[in-house]
Amino acid sequence: MNKEIEKLLFNPIRLKTVSFLMTVETCNFKALLDVTESTKGNLSIQLKKLNEADLIKIEKYFQKSYPTTDYSITKKGRTSFEDFFKQLQSYKNE
Amino acid sequence: MTKEEQLSIINDAIRQTKNNLKPLGFNLVFWGVLINFMSLFHYFFPSIVQFSYYSSTIYWVSIPLLGMIYTTYYNINSGNKIGYETQLSRVIRIIWGVFGIAWISIVGISVYSRINPVQDVLFLLALVLIMSGSIIKFKQVTLGGVGLLIFTLYNYYSPEIHLLLVNVIGITFGMLIPGLALYFQNKNE
Numbered sequence: 001m002n003k004e005i006e007k008l009l010f011n012p013i014r015l016k017t018v019s020f021l022m023t024v025e026t027c028n029f030k031a032l033l034d035v036t037e038s039t040k041g042n043l044s045i046q047l048k049k050l051n052e053a054d055l056i057k058i059e060k061y062f063q064k065s066y067p068t069t070d071y072s073i074t075k076k077g078r079t080s081f082e083d084f085f086k087q088l089q090s091y092k093n094e
Numbered sequence: 095m096t097k098e099e100q101l102s103i104i105n106d107a108i109r110q111t112k113n114n115l116k117p118l119g120f121n122l123v124f125w126g127v128l129i130n131f132m133s134l135f136h137y138f139f140p141s142i143v144q145f146s147y148y149s150s151t152i153y154w155v156s157i158p159l160l161g162m163i164y165t166t167y168y169n170i171n172s173g174n175k176i177g178y179e180t181q182l183s184r185v186i187r188i189i190w191g192v193f194g195i196a197w198i199s200i201v202g203i204s205v206y207s208r209i210n211p212v213q214d215v216l217f218l219l220a221l222v223l224i225m226s227g228s229i230i231k232f233k234q235v236t237l238g239g240v241g242l243l244i245f246t247l248y249n250y251y252s253p254e255i256h257l258l259l260v261n262v263i264g265i266t267f268g269m270l271i272p273g274l275a276l277y278f279q280n281k282n283e
């Protein structure tokens with residue numbers, strides 16, 4: 001598996017984020033804050049890193065004149081997470 | 095971070111995703127109450143609802159349209175509060191969205207053809223309830239749909255029952271009771 005992806009998912013906040021996004025279609029920032037139990041600033045930084053690695057997609061739009069952001073997993077993110085999970089399980093079974 | 099810790103983090107994150115079905119329960123209860131109230135009002139006060147040629151059509155189109163606007167607003171708000179959408183809730187949203195479009199089409203065609211849309215709408219509603227109940231694995235909704243389907247099919251061949259009362263019975267057993275069960279089950283979780 002790509003070492004860069006492995007390194008990215010080594011961070012617990014990023015791993016929680018990607019794991020959660022694997023189970024939902026889309027989610028907002030507040031839901032990710034609840035799941036990761038992180039601070040707003042830290043979560044924003046980690047989300048930016050995941051987005052730069054093309055693991056997650058960030059969509060910004062206006063709802064009732066308020067800026068809203070939706071997060072979802074990309075095809076690359078899904079494949080990378082599946083590979084990462086398989087690798088973890090194989091370590092566990094050894 | 096060890097491999098075990100990583101697996102534990104993944105498990106915890108996945109466990110936090112819940113399929114929140116309370117909004118679906120609310121929608122079923124809302125429409126159950128609204129349609130029953132409208133049917134009973136029409137049944138007991140026909141002179142008010144049918145005071146002119148198009149008044150009953152206006153009555154049966156305008157109030158449900160307002161209901162649709164309200165439930166759309168409610169669904170957007172509850173979606174924002176939950177904060178995420180699962181694949182299951184997306185499927186349910188699409189199914190009921192298609193039902194809404196089909197309902198408007200049936201009413202439109204019925205007005206044009208001068209036929210009563212009650213049986214066709216109830217037939218479609220029964221199918222959507224069976225689909226929704228099977229997808230969310232909630233027996234009361236599926237059984238409500240099956241009961242409504244049997245009742246609607248029976249009614250096609252026994253047209254002597256007043257269609258407004260058919261509406262009340264069908265909606266009560268197909269929507270209101272399963273909706274209440276779904277709403278309170280999710281409220282207690």
